[in-house]
Amino acid sequence: MTSTATKIPAELKRQVDAAIAQYPPERKRSAALPLLHLWQERFGFISDEGINWIADKLELQPINILELVTFYPMLRQKSAGKTHIRVCRTLSCAMAGSYRVMENLCAAAGIARGPNGLHDPFLVSKDGKVSVEFVECLASCGTAPVCMVDDELRENVDPNAVADLFLGRTRVTPESGQGSGLNINTQASPHPLEHRLVFKNIGRPDWTTDIDCYLDDGGYQELKKAVTMSRTDILNEVKTSALRGRGGAGFPTGVKWSFI
DSSP states (O other): OOOOSSOOOHHHHHHHHHHHTTSOGGGGGGGHHHHHHHHHHHHSSOOHHHHHHHHHHTTOOHHHHHHHHHHOTTSOSSOOOSEEEEEEOSHHHHHHTHHHHHHHHHHHHTOOOBTTBTTSSOEEOTTSSEEEEEESOOSOGGGOSOEEETTEEEOSOOGGGTHHHHTTOOOOBTTTTBSSSOOGGGSOOOOTTOOOSTTTTTTOTTOOSOHHHHHHTTTTHHHHHHTTSOHHHHHHHHHHHTOBOSSSSOOBHHHHHHTO
16 A cells, blocks of 8 residues: 555444445445545545555556546535635526625625636635635525535635634525525416426425424435345336436436446
8 A cells, every 4th residue: 555644534434434344345436536535534634645545445546536636516626624614606506696605704804805817616715714715506406596605515605704704604695586595486487388396385375394204205215226126127217218417417326326
């Protein structure tokens, strides 16, 4: 195993071994992303030592791990602030004020703009307490503008209340409807020609995000069915459904699942 100057805590070693054990021995390289997340959660970023150590654990070449680190923007190669805030800059959030959110965050935290303005990989305050970065879609376009404070999603962020993000809360502004939570009952009703499937309950006056409400509407019934099925039957059903991913390429989900 490659030597490393970083002391690997016993708890991290246990978590890594448990993550690897989730995969068949011949496919343990599939644990690469979970291991990278574990390392980053422990040390704050992915160092060269981390790349080498994970590569050794999975019997891979370091380049196999490095290509993941440099591809996924949620993985970083330098230390962030104690509180790290990601601000979505994709269309819906940009139109809803995410650029003002970023400007006000930098002003509140005393963060100077980098050579690329606000679009540097990420910017860190002088005291190291706060770092910010622009990211692409955080998958909550209907509640724009959206941020992530560390690993917690914040929706309907008020650009004028960004200091609350540092304090672990987001203020609700009744007149604007902005705040940390999504008020389902205020969502627009579907268009007459719109046929909702996954989001069919959003906008229903009696529907809430409470788990009991979801269960009363038949939530998790298909999951209960799935756990009684074999792996092959599940794959065949997903393939037959022609379900495709939403990452842009529209890759067939059933085929993708069969690779794992």
